[in-house]
Amino acid sequence: MTTIDTDPDTGLDPLEFAVTRNLAAKSAADRDAILANPGFGQSFTDHMVDICWSVRGGWHRPRVSPYGPISLDPAAAVLHYGQEIFEGIKAYRHADGSVHTFRPDQNGRRLQRSARRLALPELPVPYFLQSLRELIAVDGAWVPSGDDQSLYLRPFMFAKEAFLGVRPAHKVAYYLIASPAGAYFKGGVQPVSIWLSEDYSRAGKGGTGAAKTGGNYAASLLPQSEAYENECDQVVFLDQDRNVEELGGMNVVFVYKDGSIVTPQSDSILEGITRDSILQLARDRGHHVEGRNVSLDEWRQGVASGDIVEVFACGTAAVVTPIGVLKGRDFIDEQPTGTLALELREELTDIQYGRAEDKHGWLYRLDA
Ligand SMILES: *Cc1c(COP(=O)(O)O)cnc(C)c1O
Numbered sequence: 510m511t512t513i514d515t516d517p518d519t520g521l522d523p524l525e526f527a528v529t530r531n532l533a534a535k536s537a538a539d540r541d542a543i544l545a546n547p548g549f550g551q552s553f554t555d556h557m558v559d560i561c562w563s564v565r566g567g568w569h570r571p572r573v574s575p576y577g578p579i580s581l582d583p584a585a586a587v588l589h590y591g592q593e594i595f596e597g598i599k600a601y602r603h604a605d606g607s608v609h610t611f612r613p614d615q616n617g618r619r620l621q622r623s624a625r626r627l628a629l630p631e632l633p634v635p636y637f638l639q640s641l642r643e644l645i646a647v648d649g650a651w652v653p654s655g656d657d658q659s660l661y662l663r664p665f666m667f668a669k670e671a672f673l674g675v676r677p678a679h680k681v682a683y684y685l686i687a688s689p690a691g692a693y694f695k696g697g698v699q700p701v702s703i704w705l706s707e708d709y710s711r712a713g714k715g716g717t718g719a720a721k722t723g724g725n726y727a728a729s730l731l732p733q734s735e736a737y738e739n740e741c742d743q744v745v746f747l748d749q750d751r752n753v754e755e756l757g758g759m760n761v762v763f764v765y766k767d768g769s770i771v772t773p774q775s776d777s778i779l780e781g782i783t784r785d786s787i788l789q790l791a792r793d794r795g796h797h798v799e800g801r802n803v804s805l806d807e808w809r810q811g812v813a814s815g816d817i818v819e820v821f822a823c824g825t826a827a828v829v830t831p832i833g834v835l836k837g838r839d840f841i842d843e844q845p846t847g848t849l850a851l852e853l854r855e856e857l858t859d860i861q862y863g864r865a866e867d868k869h870g871w872l873y874r875l876d877a
Pocket of ligand 1: 721
């Protein structure tokens with residue numbers, strides 16, 4: 510049981526989580542074997558957190574329980590109408606053994622924005638933060654200590670009411686699970702190749718593009734397969750005016766010859782916390798940073814003329830990834846490669862892993 514005082518901003522008392530230990534928890538040896546080579550999203554820790562919500566009862570029955578299958582009524586609304594949202598955030602082990610996460614208040618607020626768009630209840634940010642601490646309290650040993658390793662935390666929320674009528678569900682569940690993650694790129698960061706999706710979009714004006722919801726990912730799977738068929742790693746989407754949006758799960762950033770940095774901004778793009786942090790670090794270095802529309806033509810012409818000197822993608826899972834090639838149905842544009850993307854990547858991960866001073870107060874300790 511973690512003890513936290515009443516939240517000064519919201520006046521909320523902390524939840525009292527009922528903790529049931531997993532009697533079949535992995536042995537230290539089995540866990541270490543997994544942590545030696547965790548991959549991504551394949552193994553899960555011994556416990557999970559859930560909190561129920563209902564129209565009548567609000568948020569209730571907070572629990573920490575053994576990780577395992579969820580029992581759902583076949584009529585649960587999420588299975589039919591996709592009323593679901595999620596988050597992605599990492600826990601990092603510092604050299605002194607302590608466990609920290611990065612700007613979790615931002616993830617908590619984004620979960621609330623996603624909830625609003627999907628007509629789900631908003632989990633108070635203090636409850637969100639407490640859920641992370643509760644899981645680390647029982648599964649802290651699962652935070653790996655190797656280079657570029659982390660414990661990937663996956664909060665999610667879905668409509669569990671058994672009802673086939675179409676309306677926001679009256680019963681909802683919030684869950685948190687965790688999965689140890691290794692270095693995303695084995696053998697160093699390699700530039701990725703990007704397929705331009707011309708036939709499919711991921712979001713539309715007024716749609717759910719700015720929400721972190723499974724439906725956006727469902728819509729991206731077919732174009733992503735098209736990318737693989739065209740020997741590309743990832744897909745990039747355009748909006749209805751042929752402006753660049755983002756990749757399936759990463760934001761895009763352009764670096765110009767004069768040092769200015771531009772990133773697409775619109776209500777159909779997911780606002781990444783990695784991007785926001787990287788751009789702040791760039792501003793700290795004196796770069797001019799702008800969020801605005803970037804058309805496909807501006808991208809292609811900027812690369813051709815040498816105006817654009819670097820293009821990269823960013824998100825929690827892979828942090829920062831240079832874009833090496835943009836491939837369309839009838840063109841292949843090699844992308845210029847600079848050093849800024851990898852410098853910013855290092856600066857960010859140095860903060861996350863406690864190797865550099867946290868000037869912006871971005872770290873949040875989870876294990877104390
Ligand atoms: C999560 C996500 C991102 C990256 O956001 P971060 O907060 O940086 O992890 C970008 N695009 C989409 C579609 C996403 O779902």
